[in-house]
Amino acid sequence: MSPSAPSALADDPSASRSRLVLVVYTAAIFLSALLLFSVQPLFTKMVLPRLGGSPAVWSVAMVFFQTLLLAGYAYAHVLMQIRNRRIAVALHLVLLVVALSTLPLSIASGFGEPPTSAYAFWLLGLFAVSIGLPFFALAANNPLLQAWFVRTGHPAGPDPYFLYASSNIGSFLALLSYPVLLEPLLTLRMQNLLWTSGYGLLILLIAGCGVMLLSSPALAVADRATEETDAPPPQLPLRARWIFLAAVPSGLLIAVTAHISTDVAAAPLLWVLPLSLYLLTWVLVFQSRPLLPHKWILMLQPMAIAGTIVLLAVGGEQNLLLTLGGHQLCFFVIAMACHGELARTRPAAKYLTGFYVALSFGGMIGGLFAGLIAPFAFSWVAEYPILVALAALCRPADGGERLPRLVRWTWLVLALLAVALIVPTMLPPGRIWTWLGDHRVWVASGVGVFAAALAIVLNADRWKILAAVALALVLIRIYPADDGRVETVRSFFGVHKIVVTPSGQYHVLMHGTTIHGAQKYLNDDGTPVTGRPEPISYYHKDGGIGQAITAVRERKGAPLRVAVIGVGSGTLACAAEPGEDWKFFEIDQTMVDAARDPRYFSYLQNCAPDFKPVIGDARLTFAKEPDGLYDLIIVDAYSSDAIPIHLATEEAMKIYKDKLAPQGAVVMHVSNRHLELSSVIVGIADANDLRSWVFSEDSGRDD
Incomplete structure (x- = not known):
């Protein structure tokens, strides 16, 4: 063979080998992304019941995943600096195999019950110990395999960013398939085993990618072509702009998800919708020929920002389509504008891994701000409008004003x-x-x-x-939409508002946009209300809960033992009669503090001065109660209109049934603006051989 033969092979690799390289690398990147993003809702759903089904669980999970993504990208960047490719391939395969040995997924021992505070940091530790290693290994695959692909000598190697689109297609499909196919059809155990099998298959594919990299006759030439390119390195201002452009949509992703899931339900479907749109934007902007030209998106971006302002101003929570569709459409356009700028300013393939490190670092910064910093820094959900405003700075600088x-x-x-x-x-x-x-x-x-x-x-x-x-x-x-004076209290479980009506007649507890209790402080003539407070709102004596209490009390003919899941404003403490034993279970200490504060409500002060609630997730704490103890169990633990789904399952109903005394009853509050829950509760009751009655406040009758 002549001395020029290796060069000829490098310039013109065989078509069959090129096709094989492309297929194997694309399959590996696709499967890696599929596993990376399917594990997020899968494992978060496993953790969710331990913290009351709070939407903040997903926000903290996103912070963890974005942080590990940065760590994986940084690891890939360092690995590509190793001159001996055999060592780099071997190290990564060893990491993958060690991570495989920690599977299947499970919550690590020592994290059985959460603490009574610092939930976010406890969650981060749980995620790190439980799935940190396999997720870290997966996170490195996308930039690492793209960098390997460049060095195989494939004709498409000089511009491998199309593989990033392939990666995000895998992520997109993983997220959409989880709530539609995997979650309803498979148990968590089956999902876990399927995911573990996919992880094993991925190791084989990556091993194949490594073999193709090492056996490539064009390796040396490809390395030299990549490393000796004349493309200048990105300057610090450009790198800083990459970080900013990645941080804004990443933070908005968490803010939008929290906004919609807080008012509907902390469920995988509502987690994956915004995240799927987020990934779809990456797919669209990194295509060779984008379906949506970037200049069009830049024209739409100010309209999307204005649309978000209108939605924040006028609310729209009464309309589910507006809440879900409007905010997500605006988010999609804003994210497309940011990511389009990233695609437009991407560097040469030589600087690929550094580019991805900047992207992941920006993603982590945005996630930390929206998921961890903002909940501690603000007493209201300020991060959403702040990030919407900052999105205006994601436009190109050289716009060229008219007039x-x-x-x-x-x-x-x-x-x-x-x-x-x-x-x-x-x-x-x-x-x-x-x-x-x-x-x-x-x-x-x-x-x-x-x-x-x-x-x-x-x-x-x-x-x-x-x-x-x-x-x-x-x-x-x-000029807030609420009338009267408003006090806000923010915790891991959401923002509570105590609204004093303009006349001062009522104090109203709101979580999100939903009333969770109220107390009358002034009579109609303006004189103060004295004596034992009368339960009002949906706790009044003729409502569903009030009638249930009366019926159980009359049937037993003796003082009741009652368990109440959810404190709210403490209204139900005044539904108790002398000699009865009422025990309250609450996960949010700030809610207890608000109910105890006489500036806001006096139910507990007047009716339960020795009030000592059990703090923690009710499904865990209530399960420890003795069987057959309670005559009545009242479940009223909503966060805004969001449903703690784990408290409305067959397993949860079995726990309630076990704790009931003979002839006891479970009362569940199921009113909801967005979802029909009565049939769900009747179904889980039937599954536990319990008879059901549904009380409609509108009709005032039992069904």
């Missing part, structure tokens, strides 16, 4: 409008200020829509869009 003089005067008008709208909050009431207060939602929304229209028509600078968006969001905050 700059007009734009300058327009922003002066906006500044004057801001002063005109903020000043009323510091002045005595007046006709103009009252009108602005009454129309605050539409004024704030109008500012956001106007800013978006201005951006599109005049191609305004991104800093000006940010200013207008920030103004609109400040207006929404200054």
Whole structure:
């Protein structure tokens, strides 16, 4: 063979070998992504019951996954610096095999019950010890296999980013298939075994990729071509912008997911919808020929920002389609704009692993802000509007404003409008200020829509869009939709609002957008209410819960032993009669503190001065109670309209049944704006040989 033969092979590898390399590498990357993203809802669902089904479990899980993704990408970057490719391939295969030895997935020993505080850090430790190693190994595969592919000498090697789209297609399909196919058809154990089998198959595919890399006759030439390219290295400002562009949509992903799942249910379906859209944006922007041109998305992005402002201003929680569809559509457009900028500014293949490290670092920063920092820093869900405003800075810098003089005067008008709208909050009431207060939602929304229209028509600078968006969001905050004085308390389990009506007559407890108790403090004539507080809202004596208590009490003819899951405002403490034993189970200490605070509610102070609740997830703590003890079990543990799904299963109902005394009853509150739950509860009761009655507040009758 002539000396030029190796070079010829490098320049023109056989078509069959090229096809085989492409198929094996694509299959390995696809399967790796499939496993990487299917394990997220799978394992999080295993953990969810230990923390009351809180939507924050998924937020913290996302922080963990994004952090491990960064660690995996950094590991891949370091591994590619090893000159001897055999050592690099061997090290990665050893890591995968060691990770396989820790499977199948299970919650690590020592994490049986959560603590009574610092839930987020406890969760991070649980995830790290339980699935940290296999997830870390999976996280490294995408950039590592792409870098190997570049060095196989394949003709497509100089631009391997199409494989990133293949990876995200696998992730996208994994997430969509989980709530639609895997979750309803397979038990958690079967899902676990299937996932473990896939992990073993992946090791074989990656071993095949390693063999193809090492046996490639074009290896040396490919390495030299990759390493000696004239492409300049990315500068620090560009790397910082990559991090920012990745951080904003990553944080928005957690914020949007928390927003919609808090008001519906902490369920895998509502987790994977935003995450699927997030991954779909990566698929679309890294295609060779994007289906949606980036310039179109940049035109739509200000409209999406304005749409989010309107949704935040007017609410829409009464409409499930608006809550789910509107926020996710706006999120999709904003994420497409950010990720499109990343695709547009991606570096040469030589700097591929460093690019992915920057992306994953930005993703981790966004996740840490939305999932860990914001819940401690803010007493309300401020991270969502903050990230929406920052999305304006994800636009390209060189937009080229049209009619700059007009734009300058327009922003002066906006500044004057801001002063005109903020000043009323510091002045005595007046006709103009009252009108602005009454129309605050539409004024704030109008500012956001106007800013978006201005951006599109005049191609305004991104800093000006940010200013207008920030103004609109400040207006929404200054003129909140709630009437009266509002106290907010934020915990791992959500944001609780104690609203004092304008007249001061009622104190109302709200979680999200749902009332969870109220107390009357003033009579209609303005005099203070004295004596034992009367249970109101849906706890009144003629409501479903009130009638159930009366019926069980009359049937037994003796003092009751009652278990209540969920404290709320403490209203049910005043439903107890002298001599009865009522025991409360609550997972959120801040809820107990609010119910005990006489500034907010006095039910516990007046009716249960020795109140000592059992703190922890009720499915775990209540299971420890003696069997056959309670005459009545009341389950009312919603978070906003979100359902603690693990408290409404056949297994949970069996626990309740075991704890019931003869002729006892379980009362479950099932009212919900979005979901029909009566048939679900009747079904799990039937499965446990229990007879059911459904009380409808609207009809006022039993069915």
